[in-house]
């Protein structure tokens with residue numbers, strides 16, 4: 001049994017708890033300063049509490065408060081060396097956290113698909129932590145990265161769901177405008193993204209070849225692809241990632257200077 005405490009049960013903390021609630025082998029504790037937030041997550045947790053001391057026997061403590069709240073929490077918690085503190089706050093560096101706790105600190109960039117156990121996560125640590133490896137595998141897929149790359153991971157898999165939602169919305173909105181029923185457009189757009197992602201995952205060939213396979217000669221797809229090829233969409237999507245990456249670096253500086 002792995003005991004996982006979550007400090008801050010808002011969007012990210014509750015997603016972790018919701019995902020873990022459907023897997024055997026975890027005891028979960030949700031801690032938050034807001035009782036209303038705890039009310040919302042109590043069906044996913046073995047225990048909810050506003051008492052910070054309740055996390056003292058946890059194997060893994062997930063820190064999912066806003067970056068500017070991290071120093072407040074670190075001043076309040078008292079963890080020991082056998083515990084793992086997993087900080088998920090965007091921009092907050094591992095060294096900043098580990099300077100203020102005896103626990104082993106790892107840095108995680110999760111995403112909200114944890115609730116469905118479809119999370120893409122990036123983790124940075126000195127040494128693999130078996131309990132965390134198990135937990136991240138149970139919640140989706142993860143990669144181990146050097147912490148110097150955490151800002152771009154934050155943009156890619158942390159912020160990334162919002163970018164993908166936006167693209168799904170763009171496609172379904174136009175389909176509805178062209179006359180398709182709203183619910184049908186939603187079903188088709190969603191499954192098209194899921195299917196395309198699975199095709200990319202399964203393919204041995206580059207994405208260009210997958211695109212080619214959809215483009216029948218003189219067919220429909222190439223007409224649409226030409227609009228994309230002639231546009232700046234590629235660069236704009238890249239710029240969205242860069243903007244999120246830069247903001248992650250700024251957050252680090254803001255927290256460090258408090």
Ligand SMILES: NC(=O)C1=CN([C@@H]2O[C@H](COP(=O)(O)OP(=O)(O)OC[C@H]3O[C@@H](n4cnc5c(N)ncnc54)[C@H](O)[C@@H]3O)[C@@H](O)[C@H]2O)C=CC1
Nearest residue numbers: 008009010011012032033034037064065066067089090158
């Ligand atoms: N929302 C997302 O998609 C992702 C968020 N993150 C990171 O997770 C962290 C939380 O983000 P969200 O869940 O979106 O924010 P949120 O605002 O939804 O949740 C934060 C929670 O922290 C609680 N809180 C405030 N002060 C506290 C304290 N002193 N002790 C305990 N709990 C306290 C709040 O009551 C709230 O429930 C951020 O650092 C963010 O960078 C990381 C990846 C994805």
Ligand SMILES: O=C(O)[C@@H]1CCC=N1
Nearest residue numbers: 090154155158159160
């Ligand atoms: O927008 C944010 O700052 C957080 C971090 C990654 C996703 N949400």
